[in-house]
Amino acid sequence: MSQPGHDSDCRESGQAAAYVLRALDHEEAERYREHLDRCAICSAEVSCLQSIADSLSFSVPPLEAPNVLRERVMTVVRAEAELLHTAGAGDRAQSDRPRPRTHRTQLLSAAVAFGAGVLLGALATSTGSEAPPTRVIAAQLSSTPTGARAVLRQLGGHTELLVFSLPQPPPGKIYEIWLSPRGATFLPTDALFGVTHSGSASVNVPGNLAGVRQVLVTAEPLGGSPQPTSSPIIVATLRSS
Amino acid sequence: MNTIKVYVTRSSAKLRKLADEELMGLICHSEAAAFEILLERHVDAAFSLAYRMTERRSLAEDVVQEALLSVWRSSASYDHSRGSVRNWILAITHHRAIDALRRDGLRNHRDVSDYGLEEHLEAPERTDDEVARYDEANEIRTALDQLPPEQTSVIELAYFGGLTHTEIAAMLDLPMGTVKGRMRLGLEKMRSRLSPPESVL
Numbered sequence: 001m002s003q004p005g006h007d008s009d010c011r012e013s014g015q016a017a018a019y020v021l022r023a024l025d026h027e028e029a030e031r032y033r034e035h036l037d038r039c040a041i042c043s044a045e046v047s048c049l050q051s052i053a054d055s056l057s058f059s060v061p062p063l064e065a066p067n068v069l070r071e072r073v074m075t076v077v078r079a080e081a082e083l084l085h086t087a088g089a090g091d092r093a094q095s096d097r098p099r100p101r102t103h104r105t106q107l108l109s110a111a112v113a114f115g116a117g118v119l120l121g122a123l124a125t126s127t128g129s130e131a132p133p134t135r136v137i138a139a140q141l142s143s144t145p146t147g148a149r150a151v152l153r154q155l156g157g158h159t160e161l162l163v164f165s166l167p168q169p170p171p172g173k174i175y176e177i178w179l180s181p182r183g184a185t186f187l188p189t190d191a192l193f194g195v196t197h198s199g200s201a202s203v204n205v206p207g208n209l210a211g212v213r214q215v216l217v218t219a220e221p222l223g224g225s226p227q228p229t230s231s232p233i234i235v236a237t238l239r240s241s
Numbered sequence: 242m243n244t245i246k247v248y249v250t251r252s253s254a255k256l257r258k259l260a261d262e263e264l265m266g267l268i269c270h271s272e273a274a275a276f277e278i279l280l281e282r283h284v285d286a287a288f289s290l291a292y293r294m295t296e297r298r299s300l301a302e303d304v305v306q307e308a309l310l311s312v313w314r315s316s317a318s319y320d321h322s323r324g325s326v327r328n329w330i331l332a333i334t335h336h337r338a339i340d341a342l343r344r345d346g347l348r349n350h351r352d353v354s355d356y357g358l359e360e361h362l363e364a365p366e367r368t369d370d371e372v373a374r375y376d377e378a379n380e381i382r383t384a385l386d387q388l389p390p391e392q393t394s395v396i397e398l399a400y401f402g403g404l405t406h407t408e409i410a411a412m413l414d415l416p417m418g419t420v421k422g423r424m425r426l427g428l429e430k431m432r433s434r435l436s437p438p439e440s441v442l
Contacts, residue, residue, distance in 0.1 A: 014418065017425035018406045022339055023399035025407065049425070052432045054324070056400045057290045057331040058374065059381035065288035069302045073284075073309045074277055080313070081273035165314040197340065198311050 016045040020053040080164065083151060139215075139236035148199065152215060152236040159205040161191075161215065163234070166199040173219040177205055178228060180214040192224050213239055253278070261326035268316040276313055283327055284309065286374075287334040294338040294401050304341050308334040335400075342403035384434045392427030395420050 015032050018024050024032060036043050139150040139161075150163040161177065169175050177191035187207075195201045205215055217234035256264065256278045267275035287308060291301035311333055319329055385393055398404045398412070406424070410417045 014421050014425070017428050018399070018421050020428070021396065021399040021424055022335065023404065023406045023409070023424065025405045048432065049428045051324075052428045052435065053400065054328050054332060055381050055431075055435065056385070056396070057328075057335055058286070058378050059385060060289045060293040060378070060401075062285065062371075062375060062378065063289040063292055065284040065305065066298075066302065069288065069305060070280060070284060072302075073280060073306055073313075074273070076310060077276050077313050078273045081271045081276075084271045165311075197337075198307055198314060200314075 010039055010041045012039065013042050013045050016042055016049055020046060020049045083153070083162070084149070137236050137238065139234050141234055142232070150217075150234045150236070152205070152238075154209075159209055159215075161201075161203045161205055161217070161234075161236070163195060163201045163203075164199060166195050166201070168195060168199075169219045172222060174222050174224065175201075175217050175233075176220040176224050176228075177203065178216045178218065178232075179205075179207060179209070179212045180216060181211050182213055186216065186228050188224065188226055190224070192220075209238065213237065262321050265316055265319050265321075265326055268313065276316075279312075279326070279330075280309060283330045286327070287330060290331055290334050291338050294335075294403060295341060300341060301338075304337045305334060308337045311337070339403040381431075381435065384431045387434070388427045388430055392423045392430070395423045396427045399424065 012032065012035050015024065015028070015035075019029065019032050022029075032042075036046060137152040137154070139152060141148055141150060148163075148165045148167070150161060150166070153160045153162060166175075174192045174194060177189045177193075178186040179189060180186055189206050191203055191206055193201050193203045209215075215236045215238065216228075216232040218228045218230050218232050220229055253274065256267075256275055259267075259275075259278070261279060261282065264275045264279045268279065284305065287305045288301055291304040291308075292298065295301050295304060308330070312330055319326065323329075324332075385396065388396070394413070395409055398409050399406065404412070406417055406420045409415075410420045413420070
């Protein structure tokens with residue numbers, strides 16, 4: 001029976017087993033992943049061993065997950081699904097395609113030429129005749145991995161930025177929120193944030209947003225910056241002009 | 242002002258008939274009901290793996306919650322050509338568990354209150370599919386147990402213990418090359434035991 005990799009002249013092939021078992025440290029794993037992009041021998045070795053390593057997850061004693069766990073997960077999922085549907089951002093698989101305008105009641109939409117080509121949408125909702133209206137605005141993201149998304153949620157005078165599946169900021173950097181009343185004017189805020197392991201964050205947008213046209217996010221040096229040092233990665237348009 | 246919310250909903254009965262890959266297509270459209278069906282199918286396997294690795298019920302729950310929410314939020318990144326949905330979910334769970342073990346510095350540290358938990362949490366009467374999976378688990382477990390002990394131990398320390406090869410080498414007082422070599426030999430032996438024999442021309 002052939003033994004892939006044993007006749008290899010690649011010095012790195014010995015890493016394959018540790019790699020599929022996730023027993024390389026973070027930097028080693030990153031280097032080996034880059035090596036796999038260039039090395040057919042190691043790629044073949046990893047392919048052979050990966051399925052066996054993955055099968056180990058099936059070998060554990062079967063247990064029943066607690067109901068409270070199911071409920072916790074579904075509570076979050078349902079809330080996010082509702083938020084995304086309300087913001088018109090529910091179709092994550094097609095987020096790179098321009099979305100057609102709709103005629104849904106009270107749906108306001110604006111297109112912003114921003115590279116990714118995603119339409120922004122806002123839907124005004126009301127929770128009752130006397131309750132302040134909730135407004136949810138889908139934000140546009142540039143150059144982010146599939147699945148990342150952001151929305152602004154306004155309730156009364158309070159505005160919150162919610163992000164999902166956003167990558168960690170680059171090393172030595174932090175995300176900063178900016179307010180833009182018009183054109184290329186960026187007003188700094190003291191809203192600096194990172195994201196959880198899963199890329200989530202919920203951040204209060206400070207300041208009076210009357211007269212603000214856009215809320216933006218950039219990656220800045222730790223401690224923030226008085227002026228943006230990079231292009232915005234998130235743009236939420238509150239009004240078109 | 243009243244709001245009209247329009248959702249496309251599907252009955253649970255119809256969703257249950259869909260394959261995992263079809264459910265993933267709906268989940269990409271943020272259909273929570275489709276995700277709930279997927280969760281029901283795989284949450285036990287994910288929890289079993291997380292508990293085996295962390296040996297702490299509360300941490301296992303946190304790991305699985307993080308993993309499943311990651312599946313929900315990055316559903317569009319699932320690539321069926323790279324494996325089944327089940328494999329994908331368990332791979333994410335495994336990653337999260339390793340992160341938790343390495344982040345919290347936990348190594349087989351078990352809460353006293355968790356002893357006997359396996360009997361309480363053991364899966365109940367199984368369907369035919371679940372029986373098949375149970376048999377598959379036994380087959381894989383047997384293949385692992387039949388390896389020479391030095392190969393079983395390095396594989397278990399890595400995969401279930403979340404240890405790096407460097408840590409395993411230090412723990413067992415072995416050269417790193419020996420540790421990696423035992424991992425490779427062990428996985429290749431398991432592969433030959435679990436795969437049908439290839440015909441040699």
